[in-house]
Amino acid sequence: xxxxxxxxxxxxxxxxxxxxxxxxxxxxxxxxxxxxxxxxxxxxxxxxxxxxxxxxxxxxxxxxxxxxxxxxxxxxxxxxxxxxxxxxxxxxxxxxxxxxxxxxxxxxxxxxxxxxxxxxxxxxxxxxxxxxxxxxxxxxxxxxxxxxxxxxxxxxxxxxxxxxxxxxxxxxxxxxxxxxxxxxxxxxxxxxxxxxxxxxxxxxxxxxxxxxxxxxxxxxxxxxxxxxxxxxxxxxxxxxxxxxxxxxxxxxxxxxxxxxxxxxxxxxxxxxxxxxxxxxxxxxxxxxxxxxxx
Numbered sequence: 001x002x003x004x005x006x007x008x009x010x011x012x013x014x015x016x017x018x019x020x021x022x023x024x025x026x027x028x029x030x031x032x033x034x035x036x037x038x039x040x041x042x043x044x045x046x047x048x049x050x051x052x053x054x055x056x057x058x059x060x061x062x063x064x065x066x067x068x069x070x071x072x073x074x075x076x077x078x079x080x081x082x083x084x085x086x087x088x089x090x091x092x093x094x095x096x097x098x099x100x101x102x103x104x105x106x107x108x109x110x111x112x113x114x115x116x117x118x119x120x121x122x123x124x125x126x127x128x129x130x131x132x133x134x135x136x137x138x139x140x141x142x143x144x145x146x147x148x149x150x151x152x153x154x155x156x157x158x159x160x161x162x163x164x165x166x167x168x169x170x171x172x173x174x175x176x177x178x179x180x181x182x183x184x185x186x187x188x189x190x191x192x193x194x195x196x197x198x199x200x201x202x203x204x205x206x207x208x209x210x211x212x213x214x215x216x217x218x219x220x221x222x223x224x225x226x227x228x229x230x231x232x233x234x235x236x237x238x239x240x241x242x243x244x245x246x247x248x249x250x251x252x253x254x255x256x257x258x259x260x261x262x263x264x265x266x267x268x269x270x271x272x273x274x275x276x277x278x279x280x281x282x283x284x285x286x287x288x289x290x291x292x293x294x
Contacts, residue, residue, distance in 0.1 A: 010259030016143040018251025019150035023205035024228040025243040027198025033174040033238035040100040043225015044107035049073040049206035050216040057123040070203045077199025111218035119215040142211045230274045236284030
């Protein structure tokens with residue numbers, strides 16, 4: 001019983017963080033599935049959502065600030081795609097990747113300018129920030145809500161992709177970009193919708209994540225962004241279920257490592273896992289083998 005009480009907080013925290021990572025990792029895997037682009041700015045969109053919440057909650061009621069954060073983050077993701085990626089649609093892949101890195105540093109430097117580099121305290125969200133007891137282990141309610149909300153959002157996204165016209169268009173574009181364009185699919189619209197969905201999920205993830213980690217800095221998106229990228233690769237980049245499962249595995253594993261007293265190595269584990277999966281199964285757990293067209 002004592003072992004359960006000692007271990008349960010780390011397990012619950014791992015499941016919660018895994019859900020938050022999953023919401024961010026979906027953005028990476030969806031963009032890669034359609035554009036074959038690693039959107040390195042995605043972690044900074046997540047950070048920007050946290051910053052938006054800090055500034056908006058200072059002057060608006062939370063009931064108004066939260067939907068505004070979601071909307072502004074979606075608009076930011078849409079603008080990034082239209083301004084930084086769309087003009088490079090026919091450029092070499094390396095050019096688009098460099099553009100993504102440039103957008104990442106631009107967002108970080110804008111946050112640095114507006115905050116002076118100081119950590120900003122994230123507002124307490126009523127109900128989510130309340131503490132609850134689970135089998136004697138004390139944790140925040142957001143820890144219990146996160147995995148449930150993540151599963152609901154992923155299920156809704158899966159239904160959207162399978163049963164809507166735009167969802168079918170997304171699947172067609174991910175299979176064959178050029179053929180989809182020749183068949184009359186509005187590729188630019190599909191890509192924009194992909195960035196909008198990814199940015200929305202990143203904004204939801206930021207609300208949950210920063211409720212536990214109560215401060216936001218200009219570099220807050222760096223490590224979570226990298227870990228979510230690893231989760232996407234681990235699950236098979238381009239696969240939404242793979243990204244979700246990979247995120248939960250990484251979140252739970254890193255918190256168990258912290259529970260064992262090896263906090264220093266929790267981040268190192270994530271990147272060691274990336275090396276191992278690339279050596280053993282480069283396509284990830286659910287990734288499809290690439291076939292070259294002749």
